[in-house]
Amino acid sequence: MDAPEFVAAFARAAVNAGASALRIESIAYVKAVRAVVSVPIIGIVKRDLADSPVRITPFVSDAEGLCEAGADIVAFDATDRARPETVETLVAAVKRRGKLTMADCASIEDAERALGAGVDFVGTTLSGYVTGQAPTDPDTELVASLRRLTPFVVAEGRIRTPQQAQQAVRAGAYAVVIGSAITRTEHVTAWFREALESAYGPSPSQKPVLAIDIGGTKTMAALVQGSEILSEVSIATERAQGPDAWLAAARAAAEQWNRAYDGIGLAVTGFIRDGRWSAMNPETLGIPEDYPLVDRATDLFGMHAFAINDAQAAAWGEYRFGAGRGGDLVFLTVSTGVGGGIVINGRPLAGLAGHFGLTRGVAGGAPSLEDEASGRWMHAEAARRGHPGLQAFDIFKHARASEGWAEGIVSQSAGRIARLCRDIQLILDPQDIVIGGGVGLAEGYLDLVAGMVPGDGGLVKPNIVRAKLGGKAGVVGVADLVRQRTGHRL
The missing domain is CATH 3.30.420.40 (ATPase, nucleotide binding domain)
Known part of the structure; x- marks a missing residue:
């Protein structure tokens, strides 16, 4: 259901049932929802970055895009971790556009810093997700602590029942966000399954x-x-x-x-x-x-x-639990090297299938593709251009700063992957080409790739989408394949 029409339908249903506002992920989905509802929208963008643990609206460009798409409030990670943009910079960018801000916090210290930077709302969104394994219950103690700082506290995170929502209000919440309990069918099903298993007792196949x-x-x-x-x-x-x-x-x-x-x-x-x-x-x-x-x-x-x-x-993991939509899928990982996987007619291809980084003639050029497009190539190319010792994420930073040598490297890599996507579409015609990896998921890279696919009069149009499982796609995918091979599909 991860598509604009479904998200917009969920939004309309929630508003019809009395929701006062909506929290929506991605610029595209904010735009789709803004067209069908009039209630306030909290907008966020989620990214998996190679050089920062911050996932929620990490860049000014994300915040600006959300404002333009119709968000009334822009929320972002306000935790004290290595980050590409400061909280102060994000707040200033949103304020310039006349919008409000929300700081997603993990602690009272996060909220104190965010309020000092001028945010309008603080939320408990990231409580339990910064260090260690997240608990199962909402953090109403943090709600109460934040309420002593400001009346504008948004309770969010692991609120699964009406009773938990009431507890958050009694702790001092100005507003309560309900997420997975409304929109994530797979999570709600899992909660009921776990409750039933505890009553029946798990079978060995459920390990x-x-x-x-x-x-x-x-x-x-x-x-x-x-x-x-x-x-x-x-x-x-x-x-x-x-x-x-x-x-x-x-x-x-x-x-x-x-x-x-x-x-x-x-x-x-x-x-x-x-x-x-x-x-x-x-x-x-x-x-x-x-x-x-x-x-x-x-x-x-x-x-x-x-x-x-x-x-x-990883291709199978994305097909089953990530960016896949049930049709044929090709997965590309653009990282230190270039690899991939293919799922056709609901089956993953094994053996040599998907080793796209080793192709030569198909995507053009005598060297193998990963010797002309990968993170390893970017590192070597930067050194050749007089900038030794830089890894791919460093080069992307220089490119975002409009340094021509770095923009050229990123553009060359994206152009070669774009030609590969065209060739894949001509050979396999998949429904989706999913791109992951540290280079593939770097800010702006997928947009470059999509914009550089060679034109063929509109006939060849790869649907290039962002991988969703990040670094866990491989282990999730192989675990599911083990279950299917033993007849224990979960």
């Missing part, structure tokens, strides 16, 4: 899956239930030690969960065929040819394991 993502720099082990990561741990991938050591490290990391899982999935960089693992690009990770990954993991963990390329797993 989580242990999902392991082995990459060139780090290995992540996670307990995954459906689309949710219940717990996770990351460790460095010691490149010189080899796959036996990588698996042993993952096994040691998973000891803390005391085998609270009944399936194992591995999402790995490189090539998987018949359970055997080989390197496609040894510079990413040196893997012995035909390493028996599935057999070694099965012996080590004491239960059958399943393995697939990490980008192919």
